[in-house]
Amino acid sequence: MHQFLQQIFSGLAAGAIYASVALALVMIYRATDLVNFAQGEMAMFSTYIAWTLVNAGLPFWAAFLITLAVSFVGGMAIERVLIRPVENAPVLAAVIVTIALLLIFNSTAGWLYSYTVQDFPSPFPDRPVFGALITTRDLGVIAVTLVMLAMLFIFFRFTATGLAMRAAAQNPESARLCGIPVGRMLAIGWGLAAAIGATAGIMVAPVLFLDPNMMGGVLIYAFAGALLGGITSPVGAVVGGLIVGVTENLVGTYLIASQLKLTVAFALIILVLVFKPNGLFGTAIIRRV
Amino acid sequence: MTAKHITAMSLAVAALALGSGLVWAAGQYGPGASDTEIKIGQTMPYSGPASAYGTIGKAEAAYFAMINDKGGVNGRKINLISRDDGYSPPKTVEAVRKLVEEDQVLLTFNVLGTPPNTAVQGYLNDNKVPQLFVASGADKWNDPKKFPWTMGWQPSYRIEARIYGRYILKNFPNAKVAIVYQNDDFGKDYLAGLKEGLGDKAGKMLVATQSYETTDPTIDSQVVALQGSGADTLLVAAIPKFAAQAIRKVADLSWKPNFFMTNVSASVKSVMQPAGFDKSQGIITAGYLKDPNDPQWQNSAEYKDWLEWMKKYYSGGSLADVNNVYGYSAAETLVSVLKASGNNLTRDNIMKQAASIHDLKLPMALPGIVVSTSTTDFAPIKQMQLQKFEGQTWKLFGEVISGSGS
Known part of the structure; x- marks a missing residue:
């Protein structure tokens, strides 16, 4: 029984990691109608920026805020320079650009920072609690994920910019006619997604350890989580991420061998796409032409 | 003709014979070797998923640069041609064929990775090219009966x-x-x-x-x-x-x-x-190797030699990376085999010398650990502590x- 609980709590801790990256995926999808395959690597790269700042002697939270700002600007710059030229091309072109970005960020990080595993400081104390079921550090990750979720929810639901962003993503022409600066909205969307990714990276780096491949596996599980919850829904991303985390542990431990855990994630992606393409919480996007 | 003359003449003849003998001995060359150069080849994952190990190739090139600065091996400079294979076996095959057929290297040295080495093992053995000191921990490189041209290095x-x-x-x-x-x-x-x-x-x-x-x-x-x-x-x-x-x-x-x-x-x-x-x-x-981060070695002469070499020949490399100790030690093992081969730099003799290493001590190996091989033992390092x-x-x-x- 204790082992069963251990697996569930381990799954929740891992799920919170998937959820935080899934949030960034949802952000960019809501803002630009795109799936960004480089989201994980951008987050990893942001984490290296924070790591450099912390090593230069800055306090953790100062480094954190600077990294968010740099990532926001960097995300906007990527949209302006690399995504904008393929804006009107078929969606495949943008997908390929993001895959190229994935490789570029991964190799550049390896070249700049080497592939050696780095320790990353956690802002939260590291103590096992509740009979060693979970650590305070994992609880911290879960808490930050929930805070990000709340902020995103409020942003999209209650702010004019959030609303304008949704409009710009879903129907650029009409949005433009209503006076929404679509170009700026798309750039802000990329910037925000990069900042959310940076937060995710900084939160998970103390748990996964920082190296250029830190986010490779995470991204696949984050996709599974985002799709399961519904790629348009921040709440869905978090619930989906947590479900994926717990499911892979339980299935891997009790039903099949642990080498098939990744297969579970892919099976989940396919099942959701076939049977419930909008996910648990997602809404169907209806386009009027 | 006096006896004196005869003595002088026979001395001259003897000297000539001896001289030509030396020339003849120096002519014992396989592909890639000459009076001035020993050309060797390798592939390394400088890009791709295993690129963290690429530093081994750079360290080895830096080690040979040091040897060359000191006059080379028996007067010959080592010329290492190190190509990127991205840890992808098809690329390894292509690169190794090029090394053997175009560049005409004497041997391949420390090609990195189990899959890349597996991909070229057959080719190198068929063509009787030494596949020396394979950089992989797999157990299969120690099989002299089936693969007499392949030899591992590290403990598997x-x-x-x-x-x-x-x-x-x-x-x-x-x-x-x-x-x-x-x-x-x-x-x-x-x-x-x-x-x-x-x-x-x-x-x-x-x-x-x-x-x-x-x-x-x-x-x-x-x-x-x-x-x-x-x-x-x-x-x-x-x-x-x-x-x-x-x-x-x-x-x-x-x-x-x-x-x-x-x-x-x-x-x-x-x-x-x-x-x-x-x-x-x-x-x-x-x-089996000394960890360069471990304070217990940092006052030893061996570490200081390594450190000085790193600073002079591989200043871009990380002093914290044990792979740079690995490359240093593997390159040193090869230099010792080349030295032992003397002026007989044929592929046959290289393998013969590689298979007769007796208790070679490597400065950056742990105390008591030695390299040794025989015709039936192609696992150079098999001790650990x-x-x-x-x-x-x-x-x-x-x-x-x-x-x-x-």
Whole structure:
């Protein structure tokens, strides 16, 4: 029984990691109608920026805020320079650009920072609690994920910019006619997604350890989580991420061998796409032409 | 003609004969070797998933640069042609064929990775090109009957795992052993070696096995499952990131097993420090090289030589990376074989010399560990020493153990 609980709590801790990256995926999808395959690597790269700042002697939270700002600007710059030229091309072109970005960020990080595993400081104390079921550090990750979720929810639901962003993503022409600066909205969307990714990276780096491949596996599980919850829904991303985390542990431990855990994630992606393409919480996007 | 004349003439003839003999001896060259140069080739993963190991090739080039500055080997400069294969076997085949057929290298040296070496082993043996000091921990490079042109270098994973198995069997005969391993050849060799080391009792002593994929974000779930099995001894056969995660998860679970860690992940800098020194206390590993991060070596003359060489010839390399010790030591082994080959630089003689190394001491190998080979033993390093993590460093204990035989 204790082992069963251990697996569930381990799954929740891992799920919170998937959820935080899934949030960034949802952000960019809501803002630009795109799936960004480089989201994980951008987050990893942001984490290296924070790591450099912390090593230069800055306090953790100062480094954190600077990294968010740099990532926001960097995300906007990527949209302006690399995504904008393929804006009107078929969606495949943008997908390929993001895959190229994935490789570029991964190799550049390896070249700049080497592939050696780095320790990353956690802002939260590291103590096992509740009979060693979970650590305070994992609880911290879960808490930050929930805070990000709340902020995103409020942003999209209650702010004019959030609303304008949704409009710009879903129907650029009409949005433009209503006076929404679509170009700026798309750039802000990329910037925000990069900042959310940076937060995710900084939160998970103390748990996964920082190296250029830190986010490779995470991204696949984050996709599974985002799709399961519904790629348009921040709440869905978090619930989906947590479900994926717990499911892979339980299935891997009790039903099949642990080498098939990744297969579970892919099976989940396919099942959701076939049977419930909008996910648990997602809404169907209806386009009027 | 006086006797004096005759003596002078015969001396002259003798001198001529001797002279031409020398010239003739110096002419014993295979492809790639000449009076001035020894051309050797390799592939390295300078790009791609294993690019962390690319530094080995750079370190080796830097080592040969130092040797060349000191006058080379028996007056000949070493010319290393090192090509990128991105850790992709088809590219290795292409690059190695080019090295052999176009560049005409004398031998290949320290080609990195199990899959790349497997891909060119047949080709190199068919063409009788030495495939020396393969940079891989797989066990299969020591097979002189079938592959007389292939020789490994480092202790194989299987040898290492056998050492752990034997140590556990001897000191903890009632242990309940659990292993988590990477689900590929590397991890499976550890599983096989551990079973061999435990011998007849493997079935009873090995109570739980778990594997992970390199795409898994964490191995927490596997560690939890192993603890749940009731094991009191744990062997982790994982690459550094997952090793650090395992150390931390074991501590988070308040689990206190006898903890054995693969030498692949014994780096103080990239495993123990990230995982936390407090959580790494008491972990046991087997080693054969000196970790450059380990304070206990940093005052030794051998370390200082290495450090000076790093600074002068490979200033871009990391002083914390044990791979730079690896490249230094492997290159040194090759230089010793080339020296021993003298002026007979044929591929046959190179293999003959490589197969007759007697107790060669490498400065950056652990004390007591020697390189030795014979015509039936193509595993140059097969000894390791157990070490336990105490404070911030590995403390050697017990004797140098040989892991050969099965």
